[in-house]
């Protein structure tokens with residue numbers, strides 16, 4: 001699904017990603033953890049194609065395509081989805097209108113006719129039920145005045161609507177109350193179908209109790225410095241990052 | 253990322269000239285320039301009665317004594333009125349046999365705008381009658397209107413058919429001496445619409461220039477007069493959303509609205525005249541005087557405008573709130589891109605007691621354009637308990653453009669309540685990236701964000717018009733980012 005090879009990126013001349021290697025197969029869930037400022041959001045932004053970052057080296061293959069060659073919108077249309085750490089507000093644009101535009105742009109890219117309005121509404125209703133989304137949120141302007149938690153839930157709802165192949169979730173759990181966390185996790189688990197892959201960025205083991213990862217990676221100073229299975233997250237929860245940092249410094 | 257197909261409209265328009273669509277065969281023209289003979293020529297062509305000619309001549313003579321205004325927030329080259337042809341009709345365009353003969357780029361633009369096939373044919377000069385029974389459609393409407401007693405015709409026709417109404421109302425809201433361009437229009441106006449809605453009648457359909465324009469090419473100096481008698485209602489739509497192929501030209505129209513007791517007039521405009529090229533060469537100078545008078549108690553006039561075209565737009569649709577408890581509304585979206593200039597807004601003159609006005613203005617500037625809101629709210633001495641609410645929002649795309657607001661307030665009665673809100677925002681790269689990440693391309697993203705920004709105003713437009721306006725906003729901002 002996704003193969004990242006020695007990926008390097010910088011912003012304003014400052015190197016943030018210093019050679020990332022990661023391979024995700026269909027159906028797998030990978031968690032990325034790491035201290036603040038390690039480069040987790042940068043990695044997700046670079047994969048999604050944010051222009052602020054300069055890719056200074058490496059290659060990314062996304063289902064046989066050279067991901068870094070694609071425009072951000074084409075990456076999305078190919079099936080890459082990023083649930084943002086900080087979703088933006090778009091005043092005056094309803095979620096319904098936004099999602100309809102997004103879905104039809106994607107369909108156009110794949111040579112399909114736009115979805116009929118009634119089919120779209122039916123589809124949306126079923127997804128809202130599946131994700132246990134409140135009706136009022138989708139009729140309001142996109143993210144405008146949403147609480148932090150509502151924004152995050154809305155990201156997962158959009159993810160369900162757009163049916164991506166690879167879901168990157170950047171700290172979707174932060175800001176969620178306990179019930180919302182359960183709802184979001186349940187939603188994500190419903191989207192796991194053996195084919196769809198997930199890259200979950202989080203600071204907390206809590207989330208990984210619900211969404212059990214196949215692999216856990218620790219990102220530090222722009223590199224993946226340790227990988228393991230779900231137990232690694234539990235170990236981090238107990239021990240923190242110091243021992244890993246020390247390991248890294250010792251190796252230098 | 254964004255292909256050089258940006259600014260399709262500009263390309264299309266410049267191509268138009270190459271193809272020489274303006275070399276018309278049958279043209280009846282007044283000699284170039286303006287003098288009393290020109291005015292007489294126009295009046296004679298229209299077979300006008302003596303009183304109409306006198307009215308024009310009076311306007312012409314006062315125009316001679318007036319100075320071109322210079323208080324605006326921009327400069328434009330001095331217009332030489334002796335270089336203008338003030339009358340050219342019937343401007344028979346080259347007739348093509350089918351759309352296959354039309355420049356495909358132009359058709360692409362039409363498609364983007366969602367303009368119907370029939371409309372496309374009309375705009376490109378393809379003969380419509382054979383394929384499209386416009387005549388019979390127009391007549392069905394005419395029948396329906398006639399049943400209700402609604403008069404909807406060309407103003408030149410009204411001069412002959414309904415002289416008593418024209419005499420009574422023409423110039424009653426915008427006097428011939430009102431301003432330089434209004435005086436000019438009064439002297440040389442070629443045609444325009446006339447609407448009269450009788451007492452208690454709710455006009456059964458939206459009236460639009462669309463149905464009439466087939467017959468003739470309205471000139472640069474249109475004159476529109478709409479009268480809503482007691483307790484009547486009418487919604488009038490003006491303009492079309494197609495790229496016009498006009499060159500650098502003066503467009504000086506006058507629109508007068510009269511609403512009697514409990515009557516309501518809704519006037520919607522979608523203006524997309526040729527804006528000129530990227531450098532600001534060519535384009536229309538859109539200097540228009542629009543004013544409505546709420547004559548009777550509890551009457552209401554609503555202006556809604558979506559202004560995306562023209563090199564310079566300079567207009568202030570206004571309401572004179574004479575009747576007690578009358579209401580004036582102004583909803584505006586003005587978009588400027590490249591080198592365009594818009595200086596637009598409204599005047600709300602509160603004269604009657606308990607009068608209300610509401611102003612919602614949305615300005616969007618891109619490129620190196622300038623967009624100004626200029627509005628006056630005046631509360632007269634006797635206008636007890638009047639209220640005004642004004643909201644001015646500006647959106648900037650890029651950092652070479654400008655947005656300005658000039659709110660003028662004159663309050664002569666201390667029982668009045670005035671509220672004013674203003675905001676300026678920028679389309680954020682974050683917003684665009686967010687849309688991109690959901691598979692929405694940059695141009696579509698801008699369209700979406702801008703339409704969201706203008707939603708309050710677009711909601712005022714009749715459904716069909718709103719859809720066209722939305723597409724138009726997106727098209728006119730093409731190439732403004734990236």
Ligand SMILES: Nc1ncnc2c1ncn2[C@@H]1O[C@H](COP(=O)(O)OP(=O)(O)OP(=O)(O)O)[C@@H](O)[C@H]1O
Pocket residue numbers: 011012014016034035036037038039040041042043052
């Ligand atoms: N626009 C920018 N200009 C300068 N430095 C930046 C910019 N964006 C990110 N950085 C820096 O890049 C580094 C990595 O940031 P990033 O947001 O990827 O961290 P993170 O791992 O997601 O952290 P957190 O856990 O706090 O979300 C940080 O040191 C940050 O300050």
Ligand SMILES: [Mg+2]
Pocket residue numbers: 040041042085170171
């Ligand atoms: Mg982060």
